[in-house]
Amino acid sequence: MVNPVRSLGAYALRQVYSVGRLGMFFIYTIRGLIRPPDKFWLMVKQIQFIGTKSIALIGFTAAFTGMVLALQGYYTLIKFGAEGWLGSAVGLSLVRELGPVLSALMVTGRAGSAMAAEIGIMRIEEQIDALECMAIDPFSYLATPRLIASLISLPLLTSFCDAVGILGGYVIGVGLLGVNAGAFWSGLTSSVAWSDLYMGLVKSVCFSVLIALICTYKGYYAGVDEGAFGPEQVGRATTSAVVISSIAVLIGDYVITSIML
């Protein structure tokens, strides 16, 4: 009877410790903004990796999502003779929800996993220790540029996702299903307000912090708790970075929506 209780207690303590360490990691990452090294080129490199290299994937995902939304929306709305509102349905779905969430999930899968793996490998190959021994703040060098790059890239990617998705919806709705182009644009512009765009922007900013923080944190502490530093620990860190980031994005989406609606 004592052993399960002890295990549960040890598990709870570990979780509390992890949350505290994540909090400290966040503080150190923010502190990195005012500490050397100079982060301009590190940041540019990360923007290229997180942002530029994700454009094709986000565009592809957004286009097909917009097309499916138009297809599904058309056959639902036509039952009520309201197919003119297709632009509104596609626009609102994308700008408020699907744009930020899909972009965040795609960036997590493509760039977040790579962040965790790269930093995890640096951990097991003693490169993070080497940074410390060179009196270089590893948080400032590794985590801060990724956080800034993520903060710049994800809102832009989300905007791109919204635009491509709406275009995909337009092509299917107007081009294939014969919805009136004027009705589509008018429905879209009359329904999607600045507050909707603002909500999408707030979400993408929050998601970018969550993704960068969780993925760099998981990579940074790969194997540290186990006291073992090998490929298995990097794999585990990468998997948990993607899973936890994705869950955090979905929960965050609900919380932000419920606050802002």
Added chain:
Amino acid sequence: MSYEKGVPITLFRGGGRYCRHEGGEGIWRSLCNRTGTQYGMSIENIIEIRGLNSSYNSRQVLFDITFPIPVSRVTVIMGVSGCGKTTLFRHLTGLKRTQQGQISVDGKDLGSFSEAMLMEYRRRIGVLFQSGALFNSLSLADNIAMPLRVHTGLAQETIRIMTLMKLNMVGLAEFGDYMPSQLSGGMRKRAGLARALIMDPEMLFVDEPSSGLDPITAAGLDRLILSLRETRGMTIVVVTHELESAFKIADRIVVMDGGRVMASGDPEEIRNSADPRVQQFLNRQADPYKMHMEAYYERLLGN
């Protein structure tokens, strides 16, 4: 400082301050040296380890470690695998905080250093890790130049020249543009040494310099370590289990076993040690085969 016209002078750091080294003749002047660390002068301990205990979670790996590290000398820490050498190395480089006992650097306890003091200490040291620990995303030259770029405001051209000098010192002058993945293990290790030396540190910590290297490269590294001590008065701590290399470079040897210091002294004292375990280590004799049958059966069959 003023210099005579026409006398070739190079400046480099020693004892934490800039000192001058004239005409490449190997004359080490203690013009501004902190402790008068010219090789052959009076010896002082730059680091003193007293009663150091260390553990990972509940497993204790170091027990009451006590020995000094003299300034401008090569101290070699030897011992079998798993004896706690690397843990001690991590304590000395400030990567692991002291839990019990004391590591005293210039009379100040390393364990009580604030983050700023620890950063300052790390600017005084160079560290070569066993694998070289080069950054995979940077070229060799960028790897070596990194500490200069972060900590100094030197011009790019100056950094390039200094990097090339260090690469030349370790015989890798032609490989500056290579990525670490394109190099052999030995080359990576030599590049790691060049990076450790780029700030001309006062103390150099080297983890297993010869392991995995061919005899010629290993001998070259040994020679480089000796020349660093002789020409720059650098304090060097080497962790190794390579006997030949250890006796070649060491001024002082510390032999560890099971997390404890078995013997320490100059190479001759270690060679003449009466401790049977030290002699077993030096003579490369395997442990006698022992099997506790009861424990063995218990492990096989459970309780």
